[in-house]
Amino acid sequence: MKIGCVCGVAIVDQTDYLPHKAHLVADQDWEDFAESSQTLGRIDQTFVRHCYQCVSCGRLYVDDHNRKLVRFIPEAEGARQTLGSIKGTLWKAPLIGAWTSDPPAGKPSGALFCAGTNGVAEQYDTWEELEQAYFELFNRLKGMGLLRSALLRKGGAQIHFWLHSDR
Ligand SMILES: [Zn+2]
Structure with missing residues (x-):
């Protein structure tokens, strides 16, 4: 889904964990919702x-x-990150590394993506480079407590998977 903002920028809703999206429950519904x-x-x-x-x-x-979407204009300048996680820079992000032998035209085969504060969106031409970058970032973000999950795929095969657990 895409919303065309009146300023000309598109607001895109096509993945999970969006920093510019929130879920709203009315206070009148709150107890019914919880129950x-x-x-x-x-x-x-x-x-x-x-x-x-x-x-x-x-x-x-x-x-x-x-x-139906109703539009509001912020009074304060710079109020553009209002809907992000209440955890702020400590939000745990998912890490995804993906390798395809058949990339779209003009795109490299390897992609590394993490939407957190210390995250990245990088592309790689060889599997070795992608694998190395994935595990370096995985160990760094995991050590900082900033990961919720990690997945490395090569074609259809799952090479590495990790899920954060509080237990
Ligand atoms: Zn706008």
Whole structure:
């Protein structure tokens, strides 16, 4: 899904863990939402609406009760990161390394991506370079407590997988 902000920038909603998106539950629904989610054993999405912020101009787009987006302009300059994690720079991000032998035209075969504060979006021409960069970043971010998961894939094969656990 894409929202065309009036400033000309597109707000894209195509992956998880977006820093410019939030989930909204009305205070009037809060207790029903909590009770229903507990009964279901998962988040009851029927109570959840969405909210987006333009990373360029800071405008907020909020679903009303009919799930129609309503637009708001921030009064303060620089208010463009309002909807990110409450953990701030300590948010745990997923790390993904992917190698394909058949990349799209003009793209390298290897990609390394992590959306956290200390994250990266890099591309590699050889598997060895990608593998080395993946494990260097994995060890560094894991050591800093900034990873929630890590996945390295080569074609269809899973080479490495790690999941953060509090237990
Ligand atoms: Zn905008």
